[in-house]
Amino acid sequence: MLVVGLMSGTSLDGVDAVAVDFSASARAIGHVHHPYDAALRSELLALNSSGADELHRAALAANGVARAYAGTVAALLKTLGLDGAAVRAIGAHGQTVRHRPREFDGNGYTLQLLNGALLAELSGIAVVCDFRSRDLAAGGEGAPLVPAFHAQVFGQPGHDVAVLNLGGIANLTLLPADGGVTGFDCGPGNALLDFWSLRHLGQPYDADGAWAAGGQVDQHLLQALLADGFFGRPPPKSTGRDLFNEAWLSTRLDTRLAPRDVMATLAELTARGAADALQALAPATARLVVCGGGAFNRHLMARLAALLPRAGLVSSAEFGIPPDQVEAIAFAWLAQAHLERRAGNRVAVTGARGERVLGALYPA
Known part of the structure; x- marks a missing residue:
């Protein structure tokens, strides 16, 4: 019941990977953070704005994100003394470079760069990613999902x-x-x-x-x-x-x-x-x-x-979850929900027409 959650947020500081044990409740058993290398970070930031040859550059950046994710997962498993066979799935957010829900044609779009197939190939672990698109298809904002x-x-x-x-x-x-x-x-x-x-x-x-x-x-x-x-x-x-x-x-x-x-x-x-x-x-x-x-x-x-x-302001650490791990754990939780065919969105949050199972699965 071990799922690895991966989060790389708008701050572009890098990748957080958390191993979560779902055998009872969601319990984090390990965490690793790897910063993006400077070239990838610069390209991801540039892709937040229109520019030359965007399709080519975005495709290569998605490969780069997959490699960064795979390296972070490998480092996490090494610290835990585990191999990929111990992990049921990876829940991966991808790197958001555009988010325009409900615009233009009514549905709009959201774009999180990640080659999920490449991540599954490199890690040898099933990957659940592209969580936001299903909510957008149902008329929602696609965010927040936590x-x-x-x-x-x-x-x-x-x-x-x-x-x-x-x-x-x-x-x-x-x-x-x-x-x-x-x-x-x-x-x-x-x-x-x-x-x-x-x-x-x-x-x-x-x-x-x-x-x-x-x-x-x-x-x-x-x-x-x-x-x-x-x-x-x-x-x-x-x-x-x-x-x-x-x-x-x-x-x-x-x-x-x-x-x-x-x-x-x-x-x-x-x-x-x-x-x-x-x-x-x-x-x-x-x-x-x-x-x-x-x-x-x-x-x-x-x-x-x-x-x-x-x-009554408190840190999430008072609930046993360090602040920099909460979102990665959430995407492990969303991956687990996908595997169990449970809805991950909430209508009152995103405005979608109904609750939906979120994400796309790339088998190991």
Whole structure:
């Protein structure tokens, strides 16, 4: 009953692999993180925007993602002293480079680069991937897909709980006391913060949010950013770098602002996007569980705590799941659901016409 979950998020920091034992409940027994090599990361970032020879480049990048995934799985199994025969399946998210649900022709599209057949060939393990497309085909947003898993591991009957995943894009899961499950993307997460850190610090992220903490929030810029229609749009909704990117920021940015103050303002934008949505849609929330890379950003966590004094902010680590493992475990869970022919989406989250079994299977 061992399934490996793989996640490579919008932040493009690399691949997280978690081995999950489903013999009883979902229990993580091992974790490995491998960063992308610089050339692959650069190409994946470039493919988030239109460019020359995209079909050729995307196909080769999908092969590169498969090889990176296979190497990470091999490293994980080595740490556990296991071989591929011990693993029932790999649940692999792929690398999102475009996400345009419900647009253009009514269905739109979502694109996660990954050659699933190549990953199955290289690993010798069955692969379940392309989880979002089935929900889109049923009229949904295709994202976020983690709320059903959040409900299983973080839900507390009789209590209003919310889960905030601070990846490249931020998403909220609302778990009210009555047992319902809703969720939606709520803002840019770390995507703009990491972009600004790389440009001005030469670092892939602002460690602990220390640089942002020393800046001053510019209220004029903050209000200009929050004025984007995405923030006021009711769920279901999802987003990605298609919206929150360098061009989006540049059109709203006063170039006279000090870079450190811009960083402080971008951190406030991430915190406000989540806090405003939670206060508007689930003001009775008694506990907010935070996961994703942003959970390690002390400044961001402090701003969330200040904006949501009644919410009881805690890390997912308090539930026994390190913040950087939650999404990988969720995709192992989704792969297990696929193998058992169980639905992985929730209509209240994505807006699909019904619950569907998600993913495509590439046998070993």
